[in-house]
Each structure stands twice: as structure tokens, then as C-alpha cells.
Amino acid sequence: MNKLLLLLMLLAGPLSAYGLDIDPESIGGTTATTTPDSENSDEFEDFLFEDEEDIEVSDPLEPLNRGIFWFNDKLYFYLLKPVARGYRRVVPEPWRVAVQNVFSNLKTPVRFVNAGLQGKFGDAGNELTRFVVNTTIGIGGLFDTAKDHFDLRKTDEDFGQTLGYYGVGPGFYLVLPVLGPSDVRDGASLLVDTRMNLLYYMAEGRTYWGLRAYDKVNDVSLDKDTYESIKKDALDPYLFIRDAYMQYRRNKIEN
Amino acid sequence: MWKHFSLTIIPVILLALATPVMAETSPTETIRVAVDEILALLRDDQLDKDTRRDRMRAIIDARFDFRAMSQRTLAINWKKASGEEQQQFVDLFTQLIQNSYVGKIEAYTNETVEYPAEKVKGRKAVVDTLIVTSSKEIPIDYRVYLKDDQWYVYDVIIEGVSLISNYRSSYQEIVNREGFSGLLARMEEKIRELDSPSAGDGNDPEGTSPS
Numbered sequence: 113m114n115k116l117l118l119l120l121m122l123l124a125g126p127l128s129a130y131g132l133d134i135d136p137e138s139i140g141g142t143t144a145t146t147t148p149d150s151e152n153s154d155e156f157e158d159f160l161f162e163d164e165e166d167i168e169v170s171d172p173l174e175p176l177n178r179g180i181f182w183f184n185d186k187l188y189f190y191l192l193k194p195v196a197r198g199y200r201r202v203v204p205e206p207w208r209v210a211v212q213n214v215f216s217n218l219k220t221p222v223r224f225v226n227a228g229l230q231g232k233f234g235d236a237g238n239e240l241t242r243f244v245v246n247t248t249i250g251i252g253g254l255f256d257t258a259k260d261h262f263d264l265r266k267t268d269e270d271f272g273q274t275l276g277y278y279g280v281g282p283g284f285y286l287v288l289p290v291l292g293p294s295d296v297r298d299g300a301s302l303l304v305d306t307r308m309n310l311l312y313y314m315a316e317g318r319t320y321w322g323l324r325a326y327d328k329v330n331d332v333s334l335d336k337d338t339y340e341s342i343k344k345d346a347l348d349p350y351l352f353i354r355d356a357y358m359q360y361r362r363n364k365i366e367n
Numbered sequence: 368m369w370k371h372f373s374l375t376i377i378p379v380i381l382l383a384l385a386t387p388v389m390a391e392t393s394p395t396e397t398i399r400v401a402v403d404e405i406l407a408l409l410r411d412d413q414l415d416k417d418t419r420r421d422r423m424r425a426i427i428d429a430r431f432d433f434r435a436m437s438q439r440t441l442a443i444n445w446k447k448a449s450g451e452e453q454q455q456f457v458d459l460f461t462q463l464i465q466n467s468y469v470g471k472i473e474a475y476t477n478e479t480v481e482y483p484a485e486k487v488k489g490r491k492a493v494v495d496t497l498i499v500t501s502s503k504e505i506p507i508d509y510r511v512y513l514k515d516d517q518w519y520v521y522d523v524i525i526e527g528v529s530l531i532s533n534y535r536s537s538y539q540e541i542v543n544r545e546g547f548s549g550l551l552a553r554m555e556e557k558i559r560e561l562d563s564p565s566a567g568d569g570n571d572p573e574g575t576s577p578s
Contacts, residue, residue, distance in 0.1 A: 341470055345467040359529065360526060
């Protein structure tokens, strides 16, 4: 999954819990307001955005979600980020990119199987090729040789997208502890995808979790303060991230 | 020989007839020029911060249609607002978007930007761009429309997430909760926050921003 938004998704930042209903929005029809601006400023609304759809987000657990969002935010600022920063100072970028490549390579079955389930056999084949190339020539996945030399890029598929492809709706919005924004469909899918990650079969117990944590820290070290920049701009980061997440997932499913 | 001549003249004529609908520059070129200018400003060490910021704002102002964006962001609330409130919103929103866009671009100053595709449909177009970093690629699409032979941006889509849609949902909630004036107040506060020198890089162990 694209790291940028995953990160973005990853962490959260709260503000006090507001219990709130979401009004499904009506996309503006035409208006009568006179604007100081010339011509048809209001017609623009229709002309530019006529093929827009609104995403209606169901968030019945909002107070709970906001609480977990707050918790994740603290976790990020007090633990994850300082560790990632320290790590970043010590380990040069190329190595960290290599680490990310290795972890990503191990997740190939997730992409491969889910692409296949959606009938995207070209992409599935692509993932298989990538895996073989990167594991052999790319030395155990350290190098993304498939991309660098053969221009074979990763296609992000996961079980949540597969379900979405078959018409399963997202359900309601969920903020997962540590993992960040999700929804009923995608949260449940994690259970499936985790078991398709080769890492699951290569390590156990503490080593497994330690490696998963390391993967995350490494990702954060490569990130450019995505979460901070969202927090900085948004009037309400919780809402902003929630809606971004829903849009992002919908877009991924539709590809 | 006549046949050959007419075969070539027809495309030429068709092209000439088609021209009135086309702008001088293509959407991609328009975006590329603006992005290049902004990146050049970011990479220029010699510039002092204020000059750089002012110049970047000028570039963004010239390309982004903030009024269209504001209308779309507020949706029904735009109509409910008075002309004066609308203008206030546009002004504040403009500042916020500028800050936001510049803030995000800054992080990618030293990366390359690619322009893989463009789709034009009548007076609207989408310019696909890609920021290529060492570890990932970030798609940023610009939705533009044609006015007076120039292309203007009316939405920015980052990794499939439309900024305008996103803002709209949040702002809608805030208006519901705190009214239009509440929204404007929050926007002003956010702008103050962003402009203040202590607005570092969000390194806040104190975590939350003031609500």
C-alpha cells in the first residue's frame, strides 16, 4: 500500500471527542447569490464539478475513534517518531530503502493473490516476475531490480480492495490502535493479508512482532513528515484523515 | 500530385479550424512551468524566506482559481453566506491552500517531477504528475479548466484524494457545529498558527493543535 498515505493513515491526532452526525452532503445545485466576481461563477460549480460524487462516511463510533486517534497521535509523537528519527540519523538512506524493499518483497503474495482474485492476471504475473527478479538478482529483495532495470512496478492490491471489487462496502469507519485509520472491511482484511505476508511464516512470537515494528519504524524514517503536515493544515485532523482515507480506498478499488 | 496535396491540406485545415478551442499552452505545459518555477524558488538558497514565500504565492495565485475552489468546498453553505462572508472565506481559504501546498511541495524540493499523462475533455483537463523519490512515487493530479485561453487549477488530487472534497467534509462539520463565523474564526486561527515563527515542522510532543 502506498506508504505515503499509509503513513498518513497511520497516525492520528485527536482533539476532544465530538459526537457528531455526518450530514450527507448535497452537491451544490445552482445558486442565486450574486457575487462581486464577473460572469458565471456559480455556473462553474456545476460545470467543473458536475461529475463529482460525494462520499458519505458512516462513523457511528466517532467518540471512540477520536479517542483511539488521540492515543495513536501520542504514540507517534512520543515513541514512533523519536525512534525513527534516531534511526534515521544513524542509518544511511540507501540501506533503509533496501530494508523497505525486503519487507515489501515478502508481501508479494498479498499483491499476487489479490490481483488474481480480481481477475488482474497481468498484474499478478507482474508481481510474480518482480518477486523472482528481486529475490534473485535483487539479492533477497534488497534491491528493486525489477523496477530499476525492467521497469516493472509494484501494483498495490490487498484483500480489502478485493472485497471492494466484489461490491463489499467499507462498513463504518474505524480507527485501529497503532494501525490507524481503517474501516470494517479493511480491518477484517488485515487478518487475511497478514497471513499472506511471508514474514508470518519466517518468524515467530517476539521476533515476528519485532520485525513488524522495525518495518514500521523504517517506513517512518523514510517518510517526510506526512502526518505532521496534515495536522498542520487541517482544521480538524481527525475529520480530514477520515475522509481522506475513505476517498483513498475508494480510489484504489476503482483503480 | 493533387491527391497528395489535398491529403496534406485537409489535416492542416482541420487543425486550423480546431485551434480556436485550444489554448496557447497545453495543460501539462502550464502546470510544468508553474511547478518548475516553484521548485526553482525552493532550491534557490540565496533567496530570503519572505521573498521566496511571496514569489511562490504569486505563482500559485496565478494558477489556482480559489474562488471556484471555495465555492465547491462550501457547497450549500456558500449560498447561505452573504457576499461579504463569501469574500472573507475566499481570502482565508486562499491563504490556507497556499500554505498547505507550499508546505507539502517543500518536502520534495530535491526530487524529480514527471508528467506521465494528460486528459483533455473540452474545457476541462487533468494533468497527471508524479513526484519520484528514492523510496516511492507520489501521484499528484491537477484538475484544470480553460478560461480566456489559460488553464486554471480547481482541484488537486493527491494519491486519489481530492483536496477539495476533503476540505469540504471537514468544513461542513465545522459549520454545522460552530456556524459560518465559527469556521472563519478557526481558519484565521490556523493561519496565525502557520505564520507564527514557532510553527516548526510539527514537532509537537504536546501533540494536539488547539481546537
